[in-house]
Amino acid sequence: MSKIKPLEEVTALFKDGQVMMIGGFLCAGTPDIFIDALIDMNIKDLTVIANDTGFPERGIGRLVVNKQIKKMIATHVGTNKETGRQMNSGEMEVDLVPQGTLAERIRAAGVGLGGILTPTGVGTLIEEGKQKLTIGGKDFLLELPLRADIALLNAWKADTSGNLVYRVAARNFNPLMAMAADLVIVAAENIVEVGELGPDEIITPGTLVDIIVSAPVKGGL
């Protein structure tokens, strides 16, 4: 059965207050079609988990500018001054997480682990309130899994059963988030028939994907 759906079927699932993971690294691999829809519908009070908040006029940053995010969990927000302003004024809660730790917390949720132990952040502000374990004489922080209601992802190619392939730096958090949300929705730049993507080429198994929306890139690739 094809997982390709019109955008309207997806947007009907968006609700105020949801926890959303959004793929991408400074807009590479961010599904703009869903950002546009969230803005059009003015969905509010979101908790967004993503690498960064893009730029004020591009990517996830547009949700910040439109004041739709209540809490942001990200690694770096320096490319979007509005995020810093809302963080300082208290309008938006921002939880800054080291990038490798964010990746592993999402992966942990997706692969059924109760947490991960990382040396990153030991001896810094990051360790506040966290359990520290000493293993083999080395200190590690216990970091807990991160899950979402919805993952909004971007793929270069999808087949109609949801198997996904990403392209170079547009992969980033997308395959990790595909395992860590109740509902996984993908904007696919190219859609192909089942069988056109080889089993060794597919990065995200279609079984993890709920819905595909066609989102061709202008000019194409």
Next chain:
Amino acid sequence: MSDARELIAKRVADFFEAGNLGNLGIGLPTLVANYLPAAKNVMLHSENGFIGIGPNPEPGTEDKDIVNAGGMPVTIVPGGVAFDSSMSFGLARGGHVDVSVLGALEVDEKGNLANWNVPGKLVPGMGGAMDLVVGAKKVVIAMEHTQKDGSPKILNKCTLPLTAVGVVDYIVTELGVMEVTDEGIVLRELAPGVSVVDIQCKTEATLIVPETIGSMER
């Protein structure tokens, strides 16, 4: 480019051995790529998810999916490889990156590094910096020796929130090359025309001065 930045970038490039995997931070560290000889076959890791950062693309050939950690268009060299963020930081934390080059706001004699947070100012976030320094085999700080107002950046003890504890191996500035050891910071090389007194005057930490000090110029 100023002579100081060129001097620093050139010297840092010398820390790379043939076949190394390196990571260059944003700003001054990025310039190091200009001085890596092709014969060394160094591959550069881009934290956003690939190995094999190539030269900047010709205008008009930029590719939205091939960008560096600053979001700027780059290219990927033959033999380059793409992966997700877990693999990217697994490479860093797991000790598979040979040399990680970063800038710093402060470094101290214990090798502590502060480069992500100035309280009271806008906090951009640590991005990948905390992970990139905990696992790299060699952490090299490439920076100007003092703050813009002339106050020292190489301190007895960092005052800003730390990025990581005890991770810095070498510090390269326009004045010299220093190695962080268990005993303290050892002065290894001086820039042309710079004396031991000159560099010590601009450094809060007491530099250990060995009998022979090399020249930073290559």
